[in-house]
Amino acid sequence: MHEDFPNGSVWLVGAGPGDPELLTRKAARLIGMADVVLYDALVGEGVLDLARVGAQLVYVGKRSGRHSRDQGSIDQLIVEAALTGARVVRLKGGDPSIFGRSAEEMTACRAAGVRVQVCPGITAASAAAASLGVSLTLRGMARRLTFVTAHARAGEALAMDWAALADPGATLAVYMGKAAAPEVATQLIGAGMAPDTPVAVIENASLPNETTVTTRLDLLPLAAKGLRGDGPALLLIGQAVGQDVPATAQAQPIATAVPAR
Ligand SMILES: C[S@@+](CC[C@H](N)C(=O)[O-])C[C@H]1O[C@@H](n2cnc3c(N)ncnc32)[C@H](O)[C@@H]1O
Numbered sequence: 001m002h003e004d005f006p007n008g009s010v011w012l013v014g015a016g017p018g019d020p021e022l023l024t025r026k027a028a029r030l031i032g033m034a035d036v037v038l039y040d041a042l043v044g045e046g047v048l049d050l051a052r053v054g055a056q057l058v059y060v061g062k063r064s065g066r067h068s069r070d071q072g073s074i075d076q077l078i079v080e081a082a083l084t085g086a087r088v089v090r091l092k093g094g095d096p097s098i099f100g101r102s103a104e105e106m107t108a109c110r111a112a113g114v115r116v117q118v119c120p121g122i123t124a125a126s127a128a129a130a131s132l133g134v135s136l137t138l139r140g141m142a143r144r145l146t147f148v149t150a151h152a153r154a155g156e157a158l159a160m161d162w163a164a165l166a167d168p169g170a171t172l173a174v175y176m177g178k179a180a181a182p183e184v185a186t187q188l189i190g191a192g193m194a195p196d197t198p199v200a201v202i203e204n205a206s207l208p209n210e211t212t213v214t215t216r217l218d219l220l221p222l223a224a225k226g227l228r229g230d231g232p233a234l235l236l237i238g239q240a241v242g243q244d245v246p247a248t249a250q251a252q253p254i255a256t257a258v259p260a261r
Contacts, residue, residue, distance in 0.1 A: 014121015019206035020046035034089035042093030075108035125173035128202035142240035144170035150177035166191035171238035182221035198242030204231040
């Protein structure tokens with residue numbers, strides 16, 4: 001019996017980028033123990049299968065333009081469920097602490113005297129780099145990794161420090177950046193980033209319907225137009241994204257991998 005999940009408490013659990021195999025073992029255990037699971041739009045299908053029979057599964061997703069609940073009412077739902085004495089999992093895509101509104105949820109729990117803990121998850125940038133077969137950092141070339149969100153409030157321009165972001169020695173992971181991709185490219189080039197900086201756009205990273213587009217910064221607006229899917233997408237920008245996969249790491253054709261008799 002695990003004593004880390006008493007009745008009336010909450011775990012904010014990172015569900016990873018979508019592939020259920022990218023869940024941590026701890027996340028899987030907590031999901032299986034929960035009485036109530038409040039889950040996001042980006043939680044992969046197979047992940048919910050881990051909930052126990054009889055657990056209450058509550059969708060609280062909000063995707064851009066299709067908000068079903070505001071953050072305040074999600075905070076309230078979490079707290080109310082815990083105050084009934086239930087063991088509550090708040091299941092969030094990726095890692096709860098990265099653009100996941102986990103601070104608000106923790107604050108709401110603590111204000112109500114509800115114990116809240118966090119189980120980290122694999123963030124989309126890690127899954128995207130893995131899919132591309134690249135490293136997010138690169139010795140001597142990409143010494144800094146910056147996570148930014150390009151999600152602006154409706155009608156507002158993106159408020160970012162473009163000069164700082166246009167760092168040729170960094171890899172930039174832009175969350176929620178598909179719609180703003182043309183502006184991101186224009187602003188970064190305007191701030192001095194090389195137009196031929198490698199860029200990748202990864203949609204549905206780690207899922208069977210994953211798509212990746214690799215391009216260069218000045219061609220990103222054009223490439224973004226060709227992205228028709230409505231899945232979550234991440235932009236990775238920087239020299240590390242353009243690195244070649246070493247020959248030794250490439251899959252060998254079966255014909256050469258099987259020794260000749
Ligand atoms: C609200 S943020 C949540 C990020 C999440 N907490 C994480 O750590 O990955 C949602 C954004 O994450 C990115 N994202 C999440 N899952 C993704 C996936 N499977 N493939 C590509 N991008 C993803 C997209 O940029 C999406 O718009």
